[in-house]
Amino acid sequence: MVRVRFAPSPTGYLHVGNARTALFNYVFARKNSGQFILRIEDTDQERSAVKYEQAIIEDLRWLGLDWDEGPEVGGNYGPYRQTERLHLYQELAEKFLQAGLAYRCYCTREELEGRKQQALQEKGMAGYDGRCRYLTQAQVAAFHHEGRKPVVRFQVPAESIEVNDLIRGKVVFAGETISDFVIIKSDGLPTFHFAVVVDDFLMGITHVIRGEDHLSNTPKHILLFRALKARLPFFAHMSMTLGPDRTRLSKRHGATSIRAFRQAGYLPEALFNYLALLGWASPDGQEIFTREELVREFSLERCSKTAAIFDHNKLLWMNGLYMRKTSPERLLQLSLPLLQAQSLAPQEPTAEFLAKTKQLIALEQEKFKTLSDIPERIGFFLKTPVYDSKLIEKYFTPQTREILAEIEVILADQESFEHHKLEEAIRTLCQEKAYKPAQVFHPLRIALSGTTKGPGLFEMMEILGKEETIGRLQAVIKNETFRSGKDGGPGTPP
């Protein structure tokens, strides 16, 4: 039975790089009919916050990465929060101490720092020198008397360690390069290295799939597994996610948290799909996957060893693809809060309003790249447009007013406001008066919507309806600033 885990520390929002790790674990578990476990690594007292734990949980769910065991769902290997498992680490550390696998170290941070600098200069080694390994009773007593609080260090044997990585193959670390590392901090909490191994062991994790930044830590973990007499899990270290400047992806690169992308109007399935493509490729080059397809196709063997740069651009394209694919109904639901936030929709919309808005969304759907584009692109339907003087200047000539007035008359005569009929009528006008269509269509579009971007002109008029269309036209025609053909400042026509 395959058992994998994602173990975030709640010190911030879910980072896209971590989300990708979670996703690979999730997909691997599903592919192998195994279990996906969520474990919260909250042993950093300084930085961990409940708020972030909650946010991470929400964002994982939003991405569709549901776990079989972990917070909020339980399981037989709990608890799944490390601060609730402290006794386990302490007991095991005590056993290590008694078995001579670990020892108490009384060095202070200052002493450590000083010696580290010196060793770095002299030998290029930055690790602990092991000087507390064999303290006498008297020395220990003296340290206690000084009030020093010890840490527990693991005694690293001088042998080289081999890591057989599923993605990278065999990696060998020389024994001397690993120094005695801390497993229990002076506050009694376990360090990351100790807690992961103890938990992976106790939770029966079979495959450790994580970022490449942990590859160098793996020999330590292997040593710990051995000390626990535990069977080694398989390791798979996936490539890192970098920013456009090839450095670790961070806030400097803009949005880096799943939360930020959510708020920017991205769809979960788009992010899911994009993340899957970062460091993994299907054999046949397929790039668009449903969750099920990805689960079917995925394999660790096809994971790339090269670090991947997170490309906002391709994500945006892919999001647009999914925006076009999904139903107007869902887009309506997802964008309603955004419309409300911009006062484009009432807090308690009527069925009529919703139906109309859905119609608008359907009309403009092919142009949305993110949900945030929805208010922007359909806003002018929902409330009187604001006119941009530059546009007026560019598209309106002195003659325009006359043309618009003629159109107004024609529209008033229309019995049906069906778009084919409207088009026919206006094209007839163009012919009769020998107007070039562009000369008529552009100003009309701007007069009605305040923008050059929009749906088909006649579809737009149909949805706006006779009354509103004529109303907007009249307002523009009467607008004083328009008379000169320029300087139509932003603002709502009277």
Next chain:
RNA sequence: GCCCCCAUCGACUAGCGGCCUAGGUCACCACUCUUUCAAGGUGGUAGCACCGGUUCGAUUCCGGUUGGGGGCGCCA
């Protein structure tokens, strides 16, 4: 400084010794469709880091150089 990983178009990648005059996707450019903005269609620009080997033959195998990334914490 020491240790580890990595190296194909600007980006993600396919390639697992001859099928490669290196393929796909995003971006970019051109053309096309068109009442705008998109979307779509067609075409195009662009890459095997470098130096040595191995081999009849290297993008593919080996070594080195260079470059990038990661680790060396009482952070995870």
